[in-house]
Amino acid sequence: MAKSQTQNILSLIEAEHRQVEKLFAEAEKADSNQLYDCFNQIYKALTLHARTEELVFYPAMREYEETEQYIEEAEAEHEEAKILLEEIKALKPTDSEFKTKIKELKKAVQHHVGEEEEEIFPAISDCMSDRQLSELGQEFEKTKAQLEEEVKAAMIT
Ligand SMILES: [Fe+2]
Protein backbone atom coordinates (compact mmCIF):
# COMPACT_ATOMS: atom_id res chain seq x y z
CA MET A 1 0.00 0.00 0.00
CA ALA A 2 1.36 3.43 -0.89
CA LYS A 3 2.21 5.57 2.09
CA SER A 4 -0.35 8.21 1.17
CA GLN A 5 -3.09 5.58 1.46
CA THR A 6 -2.29 4.57 5.02
CA GLN A 7 -5.12 5.32 7.34
CA ASN A 8 -5.24 7.64 10.23
CA ILE A 9 -5.50 5.65 13.48
CA LEU A 10 -8.59 7.60 14.54
CA SER A 11 -10.56 6.59 11.45
CA LEU A 12 -9.50 2.95 11.91
CA ILE A 13 -10.67 2.96 15.52
CA GLU A 14 -13.88 4.73 14.59
CA ALA A 15 -14.67 2.15 11.88
CA GLU A 16 -14.18 -0.64 14.42
CA HIS A 17 -16.51 1.09 16.87
CA ARG A 18 -19.25 1.20 14.19
CA GLN A 19 -18.63 -2.47 13.41
CA VAL A 20 -19.05 -3.46 17.06
CA GLU A 21 -22.28 -1.44 17.29
CA LYS A 22 -23.59 -3.40 14.31
CA LEU A 23 -22.74 -6.67 16.04
CA PHE A 24 -24.60 -5.59 19.17
CA ALA A 25 -27.65 -4.68 17.07
CA GLU A 26 -27.51 -8.13 15.44
CA ALA A 27 -27.28 -9.82 18.84
CA GLU A 28 -30.38 -8.00 19.99
CA LYS A 29 -32.38 -9.40 17.07
CA ALA A 30 -30.87 -12.88 17.25
CA ASP A 31 -32.86 -15.96 18.23
CA SER A 32 -31.39 -18.45 20.68
CA ASN A 33 -29.74 -20.46 17.88
CA GLN A 34 -27.91 -17.44 16.51
CA LEU A 35 -27.06 -15.86 19.83
CA TYR A 36 -23.91 -17.84 20.55
CA ASP A 37 -22.47 -17.02 17.16
CA CYS A 38 -23.33 -13.34 17.59
CA PHE A 39 -21.63 -13.28 20.97
CA ASN A 40 -18.56 -15.00 19.54
CA GLN A 41 -18.24 -12.24 16.98
CA ILE A 42 -18.61 -9.56 19.65
CA TYR A 43 -16.07 -11.34 21.82
CA LYS A 44 -13.53 -11.49 19.03
CA ALA A 45 -14.05 -7.95 17.76
CA LEU A 46 -13.98 -6.31 21.19
CA THR A 47 -11.03 -8.28 22.51
CA LEU A 48 -8.98 -7.56 19.43
CA HIS A 49 -9.96 -3.89 19.41
CA ALA A 50 -9.22 -3.33 23.10
CA ARG A 51 -5.88 -5.12 23.04
CA THR A 52 -4.71 -3.29 19.96
CA GLU A 53 -5.67 0.02 21.55
CA GLU A 54 -3.80 -0.95 24.71
CA LEU A 55 -0.67 -1.80 22.71
CA VAL A 56 -0.69 1.05 20.20
CA PHE A 57 -3.16 3.83 20.97
CA TYR A 58 -2.93 4.22 24.75
CA PRO A 59 0.89 4.21 24.85
CA ALA A 60 0.82 7.02 22.26
CA MET A 61 -1.54 8.97 24.54
CA ARG A 62 1.04 8.70 27.30
CA GLU A 63 3.30 11.07 25.39
CA TYR A 64 1.16 14.17 25.96
CA GLU A 65 -0.19 15.62 29.18
CA GLU A 66 -3.43 16.55 27.42
CA THR A 67 -4.11 12.93 26.52
CA GLU A 68 -2.36 11.09 29.35
CA GLN A 69 -5.11 12.11 31.78
CA TYR A 70 -7.62 9.87 29.97
CA ILE A 71 -5.63 6.62 30.08
CA GLU A 72 -6.44 5.43 33.58
CA GLU A 73 -10.20 5.62 33.15
CA ALA A 74 -10.06 4.12 29.65
CA GLU A 75 -8.02 1.16 30.90
CA ALA A 76 -10.43 0.61 33.79
CA GLU A 77 -13.31 0.57 31.30
CA HIS A 78 -11.50 -2.00 29.16
CA GLU A 79 -11.10 -4.12 32.30
CA GLU A 80 -14.82 -3.83 33.02
CA ALA A 81 -15.66 -4.98 29.48
CA LYS A 82 -13.18 -7.86 29.71
CA ILE A 83 -14.80 -9.12 32.92
CA LEU A 84 -18.26 -8.96 31.34
CA LEU A 85 -17.04 -10.79 28.22
CA GLU A 86 -15.65 -13.63 30.35
CA GLU A 87 -18.82 -13.77 32.45
CA ILE A 88 -20.98 -14.09 29.34
CA LYS A 89 -18.61 -16.65 27.82
CA ALA A 90 -19.16 -18.86 30.89
CA LEU A 91 -22.96 -18.81 30.42
CA LYS A 92 -25.16 -20.88 28.14
CA PRO A 93 -27.07 -18.89 25.50
CA THR A 94 -30.25 -20.38 26.93
CA ASP A 95 -29.52 -18.82 30.35
CA SER A 96 -31.85 -15.92 30.96
CA GLU A 97 -28.81 -13.90 32.04
CA PHE A 98 -27.11 -14.22 28.67
CA LYS A 99 -29.09 -11.46 26.93
CA THR A 100 -29.18 -9.24 30.01
CA LYS A 101 -25.41 -9.38 30.32
CA ILE A 102 -24.96 -8.60 26.62
CA LYS A 103 -27.11 -5.51 27.17
CA GLU A 104 -25.00 -4.54 30.15
CA LEU A 105 -21.87 -4.97 28.04
CA LYS A 106 -23.38 -2.91 25.24
CA LYS A 107 -24.10 -0.06 27.63
CA ALA A 108 -20.58 -0.11 29.06
CA VAL A 109 -19.04 -0.18 25.58
CA GLN A 110 -21.25 2.67 24.38
CA HIS A 111 -20.12 4.82 27.27
CA HIS A 112 -16.46 4.03 26.63
CA VAL A 113 -16.72 4.61 22.88
CA GLY A 114 -18.41 7.96 23.57
CA GLU A 115 -15.49 9.04 25.73
CA GLU A 116 -12.93 7.96 23.18
CA GLU A 117 -14.61 9.72 20.29
CA GLU A 118 -15.80 12.86 22.07
CA GLU A 119 -12.95 13.52 24.51
CA ILE A 120 -9.87 11.54 23.56
CA PHE A 121 -10.01 11.93 19.76
CA PRO A 122 -10.21 15.75 19.81
CA ALA A 123 -7.39 15.91 22.38
CA ILE A 124 -5.13 13.62 20.36
CA SER A 125 -5.91 15.47 17.12
CA ASP A 126 -4.70 18.66 18.79
CA CYS A 127 -1.42 17.04 19.87
CA MET A 128 -0.47 14.95 16.85
CA SER A 129 0.24 15.68 13.21
CA ASP A 130 -1.50 13.87 10.34
CA ARG A 131 1.72 12.05 9.68
CA GLN A 132 1.95 10.77 13.26
CA LEU A 133 -1.67 9.65 13.12
CA SER A 134 -1.05 7.77 9.87
CA GLU A 135 2.05 6.08 11.27
CA LEU A 136 0.04 5.00 14.28
CA GLY A 137 -2.64 3.72 11.92
CA GLN A 138 -0.07 1.50 10.24
CA GLU A 139 1.12 0.26 13.62
CA PHE A 140 -2.48 -0.41 14.66
CA GLU A 141 -3.14 -2.61 11.60
CA LYS A 142 0.11 -4.50 12.01
CA THR A 143 -0.41 -5.21 15.70
CA LYS A 144 -4.02 -6.25 15.16
CA ALA A 145 -3.02 -8.78 12.52
CA GLN A 146 -0.45 -10.27 14.88
CA LEU A 147 -3.00 -10.60 17.68
CA GLU A 148 -5.71 -12.14 15.54
CA GLU A 149 -4.56 -15.78 15.83
CA GLU A 150 -4.13 -15.50 19.57
CA VAL A 151 -7.63 -14.15 20.08
CA LYS A 152 -9.17 -16.80 17.83
CA ALA A 153 -7.61 -19.47 20.03
CA ALA A 154 -9.26 -17.96 23.12
CA MET A 155 -12.71 -18.10 21.54
CA ILE A 156 -15.45 -20.63 22.05
CA THR A 157 -15.33 -23.22 19.31
FE1 LIG B 1 -10.98 1.67 24.16
Ligand SMILES: [Fe+2]
Ligand atom coordinates in the same frame (compact mmCIF):
# COMPACT_ATOMS: atom_id res chain seq x y z
FE1 LIG C 1 -12.11 1.98 21.13
